[in-house]
Amino acid sequence: MTSDTRDRLQQAFVLHRRDYSDTSLLLEVLTAAHGRLPLVAKGAKRPRAPGAALLQPFTPVFLAWSGRGEVRTLRRVEPAGRPVALSGDALYCGFYVNELLMRLLGRQDPHEVLFVFYQAVLEELAAGTDLGSALRRFELRMLAELGYQAVLDREANGLAPVRPDRIYVYSGEQGLVPSVASGSDGAISGETLRRLVAGEPLRGQHAREARTLTRRLLAPHLGERPLRSRALFKARRATGTTRAELVAEPADVYSVAPPSP
Numbered sequence: 326m327t328s329d330t331r332d333r334l335q336q337a338f339v340l341h342r343r344d345y346s347d348t349s350l351l352l353e354v355l356t357a358a359h360g361r362l363p364l365v366a367k368g369a370k371r372p373r374a375p376g377a378a379l380l381q382p383f384t385p386v387f388l389a390w391s392g393r394g395e396v397r398t399l400r401r402v403e404p405a406g407r408p409v410a411l412s413g414d415a416l417y418c419g420f421y422v423n424e425l426l427m428r429l430l431g432r433q434d435p436h437e438v439l440f441v442f443y444q445a446v447l448e449e450l451a452a453g454t455d456l457g458s459a460l461r462r463f464e465l466r467m468l469a470e471l472g473y474q475a476v477l478d479r480e481a482n483g484l485a486p487v488r489p490d491r492i493y494v495y496s497g498e499q500g501l502v503p504s505v506a507s508g509s510d511g512a513i514s515g516e517t518l519r520r521l522v523a524g525e526p527l528r529g530q531h532a533r534e535a536r537t538l539t540r541r542l543l544a545p546h547l548g549e550r551p552l553r554s555r556a557l558f559k560a561r562r563a564t565g566t567t568r569a570e571l572v573a574e575p576a577d578v579y580s581v582a583p584p585s586p
Contacts, residue, residue, distance in 0.1 A: 333389055334387035334388065334389050334401065334403060335356045335357065335358055335359065335387065335388050335389065336356065336357040336358075336385070336386075336387060336405055336440075337354045337355060337356040337357070337385075337386055337387070337388045337405075338354065338355050338382070338383065338384070338385060338386070338443065339352055339353070339354050339380055339381060339382050339384065339386070340353045340354060340355050340361065340382065340423045340426055340427055341353040341382070341423065341427060342380060342381075342382075344370070345365055345366075347370070348367070348368050348369075348370045348371050349365055349366060349367045349368060349369055349370060350365070350366040350369045350370060350380060351363060351364075351365055351366075351396075352364045352365075352366055352380060352399070353427060354388065355426060355430075355440060355443060356388070356440070357437050357440040358435060358437065359433060359435055360430060360431070360432065360433055360434040360435045360436055361426065361427070361430045361431070361432050361433070361434070362397065362432055362433055363395065363396045363397070363432070364388070364390050364396070364397050364398065364399045365396055365397070365398050365399060366380055366399045366402075367398065367399070369399075375402075376401070376402035376403065379402050379403075379404055380402065381408065382419065382420070382423060383408055383409040383411055383419055383447060384404075384408040384409070385404070385405035385406040385407075385408075385409075385444075386402055386403065386404060386405050387401075387402070387403040387404075387405045388401065388402055389401040389402075395432070409447040409448065409450075409451050410451050411447070411450055411451055413453075414456055414558075415450040415451065415453050415456060417554065417557060417558040418450050418456050418459070418460055419447060419450055420554045420557065421460070421552070421554040421555070421558070422443070422446055422447075422450075422460070422463060423554075424552055424553060424554045425464070425467065425543070425552075426439075426443070426467075428546075428547055428552075429467070429471060429546055429547070430471070436470055436471070438470055439466075439467060439470045439471075442463060442466045442467065442470070443463075445463075446459055446460070446462070446463040449462075455526050455527075457527055457532045457535070457536065458525075458526050458527045458532070460539075461521060461527060461535045461536070461539055462524060464539040464542070464543065465477075465521065465539065465542075468542060468543070468546075471546075473542070473546060475495070475500070475542050476500050476501070477501065477518050477521055477522050478518070478519075478522045479500070479501070480493070480500070480501050480502070480503060481496065481499040481500040481501055481502050483500075487501060487515045487518050487519065488515045489514070489515040489516040489518075489519050490515060490516075491503055491514075491515040492504045492505070492506070492512050492513070492514055492515070493512070493513050493514075493515060493518065494510075494511050494512055494513070495511065495513065495538055495541055495542070497541075497545065501518070511537055511538070511541060512534070513534040513535070513537070513538050514530070514531070514534060516531065517530070517531040517534040517535055517538075520535075521535055521538075
């Protein structure tokens with residue numbers, strides 16, 4: 326990564342923001358060309374600060390920055406399209422996606438394909454027709470892009486294809502192992518796996534099984550610290566938290582600890 330991109334506008338989204346001094350913001354952004362990186366937006370909290378209103382999650386922007394340290398200084402911000410309109414459960418799903426990227430994507434680790442996947446899942450969430458299926462697709466795409474792809478169309482021996490009429494349990498060491506008990510912990514039907522691989526909608530039992538599976542796939546990479554966005558989702562159901570309150574959450578909104586390089 327070059328030391329100075331002051332004059333090079335880069336396509337990006339803000340993943341997270343928090344106060345940094347009385348007048349500035351510390352941003353974590355996802356860029357198409359440079360991956361995830363931290364930027365200081367000096368003076369962004371001042372009234373009428375140029376471009377400050379664009380520095381919100383789910384708003385496509387063009388950014389330019391400068392500096393040589395780990396945390397760079399934002400120099401320019403311009404709109405790159407209309408904000409993605411997320412509301413209700415879709416908004417909380419969006420913050421969940423942002424938290425996954427904050428927890429799993431190392432800083433300055435470019436993944437241009439993942440940036441495209443991120444844009445796609447935001448549009449799917451905005452459509453609001455099948456939030457669970459959209460999240461499962463993104464989770465699997467993200468894991469594959471980061472080098473953690475799970476084989477979901479073949480049994481553990483690598484030879485026999487998954488059968489829709491069978492029940493499986495996913496083993497991190499072996500893969501999909503046939504099971505005789507449909508009610509066993511983590512059991513997933515071959516039909517659910519078929520739908521996941523094909524990118525088909527997930528409903529009812531298939532949706533529940535797919536969610537359990539992707540949580541198992543994500544768990545080794547997320548560690549023991551729980552996802553803050555899941556707690557926020559539960560709090561929303563209980564108290565009706567607003568978008569404004571979410572954006573203004575304190576620094577630990579995602580319980581973020583940057584991944585090791």
